[in-house]
Amino acid sequence: MLRSAVFSIAALSAFVFSAAIQADPAEGRWVTIDDEDGSQASVVEIRITEQGLLQGTIVELLREDDRGKTCEKCPDDFKDQPIEGLTFMWDLENDGEGQWRSGRILDPKSGSIYKSKLDVSEDGQSLEVRGYIGVSWLGRSQQWLRYQPEGVATTN
Numbered sequence: 001m002l003r004s005a006v007f008s009i010a011a012l013s014a015f016v017f018s019a020a021i022q023a024d025p026a027e028g029r030w031v032t033i034d035d036e037d038g039s040q041a042s043v044v045e046i047r048i049t050e051q052g053l054l055q056g057t058i059v060e061l062l063r064e065d066d067r068g069k070t071c072e073k074c075p076d077d078f079k080d081q082p083i084e085g086l087t088f089m090w091d092l093e094n095d096g097e098g099q100w101r102s103g104r105i106l107d108p109k110s111g112s113i114y115k116s117k118l119d120v121s122e123d124g125q126s127l128e129v130r131g132y133i134g135v136s137w138l139g140r141s142q143q144w145l146r147y148q149p150e151g152v153a154t155t156n
Helices: 002-022
Strands: 028-033 042-047 054-059 087-094 097-108 113-119 126-132 139-146
Touching: 054 097, 087 113, 097 126
Parallel strands: none
Antiparallel strands: 028 042, 028 139, 042 054, 054 087, 087 097, 097 113, 113 126, 126 139
16 A cells, blocks of 8 residues: 555656646746737736647736726627636647747737737747738737736846
């Protein structure tokens, strides 16, 4: 029995350790920045699905005027869904550590869906997200910043 318990603990530890090593730097919480005025707009949680694809969900709207809004102009199943809690980025495929391609991203303001890709910066503190039509150079990019909860000091 003791041997079985030790083996189980060792196996669980190996699994947890390997999962920690395999975590992609894109995973986590990010602050989106408004293109027009440079203000912080929302907190997005990015995670890898069970299928190994990346997706992003808006977990908090930071501007008081945006709270409680729904996706009025959005198509199909997105129509009139609350923006907080909305999975608006999906199906990005891994293209190397911190690099994801061939996904889709929804702009809740316009209701438009674009192809998407993202890249994590070398220091892991910013993320370039690009939405585009057809080819990557026909689109626009945003830089998102790694989320830092209030009261947590950053270390360099």
